[in-house]
Amino acid sequence: MSRSAFDTAVIGGGLHGLSAALHLARAGRRVVLVEQNWVGRHASGATAAGVRTLGRDLAEVPISLESMEMWHRIEAIVGDHCGFHSYGQLRVAEFTAHLPSLEKRLETMHQQGYGHEEIIDRAELLKLVPAIAPHCVGALIARRDGAADPHRALRAFRRSCEGAGVVIHEGCGVTAIDRRGSDWHIRAGEQEITVPVIVNAAGAWAARLAALVGDDIPLGLKASMMIVTERLAPLLKPVVSVVGRSLSFKQSDQGTLVIGGGLQGRADIDAQKSAVDFTELAKGARAATDLFPSVKDVRITRSWAGIEAKTKDLLPVIGPSPNASGVFHAFGFSGHGFQLVPVVGSIIADLVVSGKTQRHISPFSAERLMTTRAAA
Amino acid sequence: MFRKLHEPEGAITVYVDGIAASAEPGESIAAVLLRAAPHWSRTTPVTQSKRAPYCMMGVCFECLAIVDGIASVQTCLTLVRDGMRIERQHGKRSLSA
Amino acid sequence: MTSVDLLIVGAGPAGMAAAVQARRFGLDVLVVDDQPAPGGQIWRSVETVAAAPRGKILGQAYQAGKPLADAFRASGVRYQPGTQLWQIEPGFRAFVTRDRQASTIEARSVILATGAQERPVPFAGWTLPGVLTVGAAQILLKSSGQIPEKPVWIAGSGPLPLLYLVQLLRAGGKIAGYLDTTPPGRRRAALPHLAKALGAAGDLIKGLAWMGMLRKARVPIVRHVADIEAIGSERIESLMYRTRTGQEKTVPADVLLVHEGVIPSIHGALALGCAVAWRDDQDCYAPVLDPWGESSQAGIFVAGDGAGIAGAQAASLRGELAALRVAVTLGRASEQAAAEAAKPIRRKLDRQLALRPFLDALFKPRPEIFAPSDATIVCRCEEVTAGDIRAMADVGRPGPNQVKAFTRAGMGPCQGRQCGYTVTQILAAAEGRTAQEVGFYRIRPPLKPVTLGELASLDRREKVS
Ligand SMILES: Cc1cc2nc3c(=O)[nH]c(=O)nc-3n(C[C@H](O)[C@H](O)[C@H](O)COP(=O)(O)OP(=O)(O)OC[C@H]3O[C@@H](n4cnc5c(N)ncnc54)[C@H](O)[C@@H]3O)c2cc1C
Ligand SMILES: Cc1cc2nc3c(=O)[nH]c(=O)nc-3n(C[C@H](O)[C@H](O)[C@H](O)COP(=O)(O)OP(=O)(O)OC[C@H]3O[C@@H](n4cnc5c(N)ncnc54)[C@H](O)[C@@H]3O)c2cc1C
Ligand code: FES
Numbered sequence: 001m002s003r004s005a006f007d008t009a010v011i012g013g014g015l016h017g018l019s020a021a022l023h024l025a026r027a028g029r030r031v032v033l034v035e036q037n038w039v040g041r042h043a044s045g046a047t048a049a050g051v052r053t054l055g056r057d058l059a060e061v062p063i064s065l066e067s068m069e070m071w072h073r074i075e076a077i078v079g080d081h082c083g084f085h086s087y088g089q090l091r092v093a094e095f096t097a098h099l100p101s102l103e104k105r106l107e108t109m110h111q112q113g114y115g116h117e118e119i120i121d122r123a124e125l126l127k128l129v130p131a132i133a134p135h136c137v138g139a140l141i142a143r144r145d146g147a148a149d150p151h152r153a154l155r156a157f158r159r160s161c162e163g164a165g166v167v168i169h170e171g172c173g174v175t176a177i178d179r180r181g182s183d184w185h186i187r188a189g190e191q192e193i194t195v196p197v198i199v200n201a202a203g204a205w206a207a208r209l210a211a212l213v214g215d216d217i218p219l220g221l222k223a224s225m226m227i228v229t230e231r232l233a234p235l236l237k238p239v240v241s242v243v244g245r246s247l248s249f250k251q252s253d254q255g256t257l258v259i260g261g262g263l264q265g266r267a268d269i270d271a272q273k274s275a276v277d278f279t280e281l282a283k284g285a286r287a288a289t290d291l292f293p294s295v296k297d298v299r300i301t302r303s304w305a306g307i308e309a310k311t312k313d314l315l316p317v318i319g320p321s322p323n324a325s326g327v328f329h330a331f332g333f334s335g336h337g338f339q340l341v342p343v344v345g346s347i348i349a350d351l352v353v354s355g356k357t358q359r360h361i362s363p364f365s366a367e368r369l370m371t372t373r374a375a376a
Numbered sequence: 377m378f379r380k381l382h383e384p385e386g387a388i389t390v391y392v393d394g395i396a397a398s399a400e401p402g403e404s405i406a407a408v409l410l411r412a413a414p415h416w417s418r419t420t421p422v423t424q425s426k427r428a429p430y431c432m433m434g435v436c437f438e439c440l441a442i443v444d445g446i447a448s449v450q451t452c453l454t455l456v457r458d459g460m461r462i463e464r465q466h467g468k469r470s471l472s473a
Numbered sequence: 474m475t476s477v478d479l480l481i482v483g484a485g486p487a488g489m490a491a492a493v494q495a496r497r498f499g500l501d502v503l504v505v506d507d508q509p510a511p512g513g514q515i516w517r518s519v520e521t522v523a524a525a526p527r528g529k530i531l532g533q534a535y536q537a538g539k540p541l542a543d544a545f546r547a548s549g550v551r552y553q554p555g556t557q558l559w560q561i562e563p564g565f566r567a568f569v570t571r572d573r574q575a576s577t578i579e580a581r582s583v584i585l586a587t588g589a590q591e592r593p594v595p596f597a598g599w600t601l602p603g604v605l606t607v608g609a610a611q612i613l614l615k616s617s618g619q620i621p622e623k624p625v626w627i628a629g630s631g632p633l634p635l636l637y638l639v640q641l642l643r644a645g646g647k648i649a650g651y652l653d654t655t656p657p658g659r660r661r662a663a664l665p666h667l668a669k670a671l672g673a674a675g676d677l678i679k680g681l682a683w684m685g686m687l688r689k690a691r692v693p694i695v696r697h698v699a700d701i702e703a704i705g706s707e708r709i710e711s712l713m714y715r716t717r718t719g720q721e722k723t724v725p726a727d728v729l730l731v732h733e734g735v736i737p738s739i740h741g742a743l744a745l746g747c748a749v750a751w752r753d754d755q756d757c758y759a760p761v762l763d764p765w766g767e768s769s770q771a772g773i774f775v776a777g778d779g780a781g782i783a784g785a786q787a788a789s790l791r792g793e794l795a796a797l798r799v800a801v802t803l804g805r806a807s808e809q810a811a812a813e814a815a816k817p818i819r820r821k822l823d824r825q826l827a828l829r830p831f832l833d834a835l836f837k838p839r840p841e842i843f844a845p846s847d848a849t850i851v852c853r854c855e856e857v858t859a860g861d862i863r864a865m866a867d868v869g870r871p872g873p874n875q876v877k878a879f880t881r882a883g884m885g886p887c888q889g890r891q892c893g894y895t896v897t898q899i900l901a902a903a904e905g906r907t908a909q910e911v912g913f914y915r916i917r918p919p920l921k922p923v924t925l926g927e928l929a930s931l932d933r934r935e936k937v938s
Contacts, residue, residue, distance in 0.1 A: 427853075
């Protein structure tokens with residue numbers, strides 16, 4: 001058998017797979033990416049694409065801040081601005097009773113030496129978001145946060161990958177992974193690939209891939225729902241969320257309102273299908289119309305749910321496999337992985353190429369989720 | 377562009393961009409728009425080009441207009457009412473209205 | 474929340490007939506329809522118009538709808554006109570809006586009788602005011618008694634333009650000309666199916682009679698026209714077309730009506746996850762159904778033209794069959810009784826369906842419809858051109874959903890009802906695949922544009938404070 005043309009296989013054509021592939025190829029690896037459907041079919045095509053450091057788990061803050069710097073120069077990285085705008089993200093307190101939780105958060109951030117979150121009062125809130133309901137009393141803000149266009153990002157990452165020599169096979173689902181000496185042999189549809197290194201970026205299906213190489217990592221499932229409306233004249237620029245309710249509210253460049261916030265629909269992971277639950281989604285519409293009364297008569301043009309993996313502590317898994325040498329995991333982003341796309345690709349490239357990374361990734365180890373079990 | 381074959385029975389009055397137009401109970405707003413020059417209902421949000429009712433059965437969304445203050449109403453599916461105020465809708469919907 | 478045995482969506486021939494049949498078995502039936510009165514497309518406003526002078530203009534086949542509408546009203550069915558259905562969830566829970574109020578309906582079974590729409594035909598200038606479909610003009614005649622003010626151009630193919638021309642003549646309308654786009658050779662292609670179609674000879678004779686009337690009235694008819702273009706800045710001012718001999722003609726035009734056949738409305742079935750299959754004979758998708766009209770989703774039936782184009786009579790018959798089966802599944806009729814009752818219905822249905830191969834071959838959409846020039850707008854809502862779609866085929870072999878994500882075609886309020894098939898066909902041609910392989914947009918709810926406030930009103934939670 002002739003030597004494989006590739007030395008690294010990335011499984012999963014979401015943004016995390018693409019980002020890992022891109023950074024690896026630029027670091028000199030010969031990368032093949034396999035995707036069971038088409039690039040962007042799942043979470044990365046369904047995402048709200050909020051680029052948010054605001055309110056992140058402390059363990060995530062360092063990489064999230066680094067990723068934010070990368071978003072601010074995303075054009076230099078992938079040759080396109082990806083529709084990224086930085087008008088800030090806000091977490092609004094509707095009632096004074098909600099302020100203490102924001103103040104506490106701010107105090108924690110200051111204690112840790114972070115200055116990227118601030119509290120603004122009602123007057124500034126109304127200045128930044130004139131359309132917001134006047135009963136709101138203030139907000140926590142991260143001014144460098146923003147949002148991007150997920151489809152533009154997908155296209156840009158894909159083109160950059162291809163430009164860097166990554167070979168992308170769509171319609172090739174990985175069904176088997178076996179050891180071949182020090183290599184891994186992968187069967188993915190019509191493709192048979194033998195490589196020493198595998199990156200598992202298979203999103204909601206990542207635990208199944210991990211199981212194929214001997215890692216038993218329990219993963220939950222999310223099916224977050226989104227609403228998109230008809231196009232409106234400019235209404236607001238920042239991304240708005242609110243204390244105590246599931247709402248994330250923003251306006252796209254095209255003028256459509258993009259409303260999410262983590263309300264859960266239904267998912268069928270085997271059928272790769274997800275469905276909206278309108279009784280649940282009504283809560284999101286209620287929150288949107290309570291916070292922005294003027295949008296009451298705005299028409300919904302579509303809604304959907306996207307499937308993604310969730311860990312028990314809502315932190316991702318980023319790092320080498322505990323049981324299978326040459327396998328690296330990047331999944332379990334639990335509903336907030338879009339923002340982390342640039343940095344996680346870079347971390348994976350570090351790990352593959354030099355076996356280590358400067359970033360603090362121990363909170364993201366797979367081991368933390370696995371029941372203690374002696375390595376075979 | 378279109379004309380009625382008969383004198384409307386029990387004619388009522390609606391206002392299209394403030395101008396009175398005669399209408400017949402039971403007919404759609406879009407039917408009235410196609411009789412009232414300049415015969416278009418909205419401009420598109422993308423290039424502001426003019427559009428008029430096209431399918432009359434609810435599947436093209438070209439007949440959108442502002443009806444009694446509510447924007448993006450499918451006028452081909454909405455019946456006239458006496459005194460109704462209809463405004464042609466310009467480009468992206470503005471919420472100040 | 475309302476709770477019923479059977480929810481029927483659509484009060485056209487199929488929905489009305491299904492309701493009447495289901496009521497015979499004592500089922501609790503609710504019919505929702507977005508029109509103000511029963512009748513569907515063929516029998517719009519039939520209750521009020523059938524006996525009026527306009528009823529004569531519209532003809533006997535129109536007036537024939539009155540008895541069914543009467544039976545429907547008398548059947549004891551619950552009927553909600555002016556009501557849009559925008560989602561059905563498993564179980565079944567249906568979401569509707571009426572008079573700007575959203576509500577939910579619980580139903581043990583569902584019949585989708587949502588009918589058909591005219592096949593979208595993109596050509597240069599088709600978005601200009603003054604260009605409408607023939608069906609739209611006919612609806613204006615039926616429900617508003619109105620016709621084009623000035624001599625009207627009609628372009629297209631199929632029975633509906635002929636019928637409308639005849640109705641327009643009766644109404645005293647003026648016709649600039651009929652540009653028949655049926656390509657040469659179609660009659661020969663249809664001929665082998667003629668013998669089978671004779672079972673429903675009445676309809677064929679009607680078609681011939683219409684042609685006779687048009688000739689007698691000296692309606693200018695130009696055969697085998699191609700490359701139609703509407704020209705104007707703010708509205709149509711003139712019309713260009715190419716004759717069979719390749720001559721280009723430009724004529725002034727005030728109103729242009731177009732029609733290239735009808736296709737099943739499949740958005741509801743798709744949103745519900747019902748399997749659909751490509752139909753080569755009608756160049757469209759249709760739901761996969763068992764002989765009763767039950768879809769791949771148990772308890773969800775499709776009846777009428779939404780199940781595949783077959784006309785009003787077949788629509789009624791399919792509605793009756795679906796209702797029979799629902800009665801069986803809900804324990805109100807025995808399998809045997811239903812099978813007996815179905816026999817004469819199936820015989821009549823077979824006769825109706827025997828006509829289709831002839832009509833489908835005669836009026837098969839010309840290939841040009843699926844290959845608009847690069848500059849032609851395909852997605853009317855988002856103003857995406859055929860060229861924009863073709864340009865997408867350069868990266869990978871994208872399907873309609875990727876093209877939608879990247880170009881926004883199909884993302885506007887009509888949700889791809891006007892561009893879906895064109896996008897499929899353009900990609901099929903560019904990628905050397907069949908339309909079936911390329912597939913259709915994934916349809917995302919809501920089926921109709923409910924507002925945020927209407928949806929919010931379904932949240933029963935206490936006020937937040
Ligand atoms: C509705 C929604 C809103 C969101 N909003 C935000 C937000 O505002 N901000 C934010 O930061 N994050 C957000 N997220 C989260 C973010 O979108 C995801 O974390 C991110 O897109 C995950 O990317 P991924 O590449 O890991 O997963 P995916 O994009 O799901 O990619 C995984 C891919 O792997 C493929 N695959 C699976 N199994 C196999 C196999 N066996 N063989 C081959 N291929 C396989 C799948 O087909 C899939 O394409 C949101 C997510 C959703 C669903
Ligand atoms: C514009 C047009 C004009 C036609 N004119 C003729 C004609 O003159 N003669 C002829 O023989 N055939 C005509 N046809 C063909 C027609 O499809 C059939 O003859 C017949 O009407 C089909 O009956 P049906 O019951 O299947 O559907 P339809 O008669 O179309 O009835 C479907 C009903 O469902 C309603 N509906 C659809 N979706 C929803 C929803 N989501 N919520 C609530 N209600 C909904 C529609 O408004 C409609 O009232 C026409 C078709 C079209 C599209
Ligand atoms: S005219 Fe097409 S939706 Fe009203």
